[in-house]
Amino acid sequence: MGDGFTWDSDNxxxxxxxxxxxxxxxxxxxxxxxxxxxxxDEITYMLSWxxxxxxxxxxxxxxxxxxxxxxxxxxxxxxxxxxxxxxxTEMRKISHAYDTGILxxxxxxx
Numbered sequence: 314m315g316d317g318f319t320w321d322s323d324n325x326x327x328x329x330x331x332x333x334x335x336x337x338x339x340x341x342x343x344x345x346x347x348x349x350x351x352x353x354d355e356i357t358y359m360l361s362w363x364x365x366x367x368x369x370x371x372x373x374x375x376x377x378x379x380x381x382x383x384x385x386x387x388x389x390x391x392x393x394x395x396x397x398x399x400x401x402t403e404m405r406k407i408s409h410a411y412d413t414g415i416l417x418x419x420x421x422x423x
Contacts, residue, residue: 332364340369346378355423357387360394371397 322328336359343351359365374383374397385394395401417423 329364332359335359336365336370340373343373343377343381343383346381349380350382350384352384353386355387356385357390357394360391361389367391367393370394374398 339351339353339356342348356365356370360367360370371393374385377383385398390401411417
């Protein structure tokens with residue numbers, strides 16, 4: 314929800330609460346069926362760290378309305394998420410703006 318990078322955080326409890334709030338909003342968005350595409354950017358971290366419940370996320374994805382497509386991004390996706398997914402893609406960096414000194418931008422990178 315645009316709160317920034319957790320590895321820069323001074324308050325991980327706050328970050329966990331934001332992750333929970335973000336998941337609640339994402340779940341409601343998916344369940345509503347109002348959107349054809351929902352992107353859960355960097356959700357794999359929240360799942361791997363146990364900040365949101367993996368089984369609940371998988372249940373929501375499996376039971377989503379037929380018209381709703383969901384993209385989950387992030388490194389080191391839990392195996393259960395990989396197995397539940399229709400399509401899994403692994404990307405590798407060729408070049409990145411950060412390597413040239415361009416810092417992450419709110420609304421673009423987080």
